Amino acid sequence: MEPVEEEAVSYESAYEHFVRTFLHVNHKVFNNLQRKLLRAVLDEDLTEDGLAGAIDTINKSIRLYEQAGWSPKKVTGDAVQRPQHYDVFPMEPTYFLIEVAAYRYLPWTIENFVKYICRYKFKNGVEDLKKSMRNLAMELRRRQGDPEWSL
Numbered sequence: 001m002e003p004v005e006e007e008a009v010s011y012e013s014a015y016e017h018f019v020r021t022f023l024h025v026n027h028k029v030f031n032n033l034q035r036k037l038l039r040a041v042l043d044e045d046l047t048e049d050g051l052a053g054a055i056d057t058i059n060k061s062i063r064l065y066e067q068a069g070w071s072p073k074k075v076t077g078d079a080v081q082r083p084q085h086y087d088v089f090p091m092e093p094t095y096f097l098i099e100v101a102a103y104r105y106l107p108w109t110i111e112n113f114v115k116y117i118c119r120y121k122f123k124n125g126v127e128d129l130k131k132s133m134r135n136l137a138m139e140l141r142r143r144q145g146d147p148e149w150s151l
Contacts, residue, residue: 015044015103018096025090030118033061037117041110041136051140058117058133065126072125085122093118109139 012020019042023035030038040046040054077087086092097111106114112135120128141149 013044013103015100018100018103022091022096022100026118029089031121033057034117034121037132038114041113044104048140048143051136051143055133055136055140058129058136062126062129062133065129070125072121072123074122085119088122089118107139107142109135109142113139 019038023030023038027035037054037057040050043050074085086094093114097106097114100106113132116128116132116135120126120132124131138149
């Protein structure tokens, strides 16, 4: 009797599952830019090239938004207890970041990126995109060993 070759099975980590769930439950809120960037930056195998690519994508988007004169659809509400720019999400980015910590450490710079990229359409627009880009640039410099990465 010949040995049976086993099929290769791909197992998703708990972290990957939680990221996929976050993207799925918020799919009606996220635009293509947000989905693309969140998938790339939250990838378990994020590389320096991946960070540089995300920075480039944000930079190009900022230029397009500024050329078009775009501004966010600001939502109002209780800015302390129930900020509407987060309340639009079925799974709030804050909840995601706190819960994902049980599965994987995310640097503060990546957590801030998530916050800013999620809210930019509802709060500060291009300013939030610039903040998200700055946090990725800091993370890239940190990974490259730049002692002044946070400046």
